[in-house]
Amino acid sequence: MTSIFAAPKTKRNAARKIHIRRLYDMMNIAIQRNDYVRANRAWSILARCPEVDWKALWTTGVYLVAEGLDDHEKLSSKIDFLRVMMLQRPSDKEIILKELCLRLILSGRYREALDDLELYLPSFPYQDNPILNIYAGLLTLYLAQSPQQGQANGPNPKLMRDAQTYFERAASLQPDFTLAQGYLDLLGTMAGQSQASPSDEDQDEIVSPQSDLPRRKRMRTNLMMQFPA
Numbered sequence: 001m002t003s004i005f006a007a008p009k010t011k012r013n014a015a016r017k018i019h020i021r022r023l024y025d026m027m028n029i030a031i032q033r034n035d036y037v038r039a040n041r042a043w044s045i046l047a048r049c050p051e052v053d054w055k056a057l058w059t060t061g062v063y064l065v066a067e068g069l070d071d072h073e074k075l076s077s078k079i080d081f082l083r084v085m086m087l088q089r090p091s092d093k094e095i096i097l098k099e100l101c102l103r104l105i106l107s108g109r110y111r112e113a114l115d116d117l118e119l120y121l122p123s124f125p126y127q128d129n130p131i132l133n134i135y136a137g138l139l140t141l142y143l144a145q146s147p148q149q150g151q152a153n154g155p156n157p158k159l160m161r162d163a164q165t166y167f168e169r170a171a172s173l174q175p176d177f178t179l180a181q182g183y184l185d186l187l188g189t190m191a192g193q194s195q196a197s198p199s200d201e202d203q204d205e206i207v208s209p210q211s212d213l214p215r216r217k218r219m220r221t222n223l224m225m226q227f228p229a
Helices: 014-032 036-048 054-064 071-088 090-106 110-120 130-144 157-173 178-202 213-223
Strands: none
Touching: 014 036, 014 054, 036 054, 054 071, 054 090, 071 090, 090 110, 090 130, 110 130, 130 157, 130 178, 157 178
């Protein structure tokens, strides 16, 4: 869009076009000033104007939706909005999926985020997106250590293998992606520790039934990940 005082290309509905232009500029000014109440009012008017393709402005919509609610309700509303946009904007589906997964992670809905990724990642173009593969690897690695998925002797081995596959895919798509290689190194370290632990226990003459519990607890604490925002 051009400046706030740009003249319309045609004289037809000139006053209406100028009004829409100024309303759009006012909305952006309100966003920059963190005046979400005024920005939401402007957005709600613009979304009803047939001249405005509100679907193309979905990034502004997800930014403004539910800003007046608490954090939990805000995230839930943004997630619902993004799911609608995935249907309304097929051309932006890949970008919207990344935003959706991030919002699900921020709300603690890790399993749901991984389910969405597993639905789309086998197909093109999602399978060639290194960020989506990194998200899937991080989520799988996190869930492998959860009490529901983990086993008595450590993380879930199947999920650990799945996480490695996602990280390897991301590293192959973008060789300079140091984050992917870093997590591959971490998985290698974890695999080495799990193989070494039985022999270490065999060397002990007396093993307490609960002697290894603190060590396992510390391992899980160290491996709890902070997902990138």
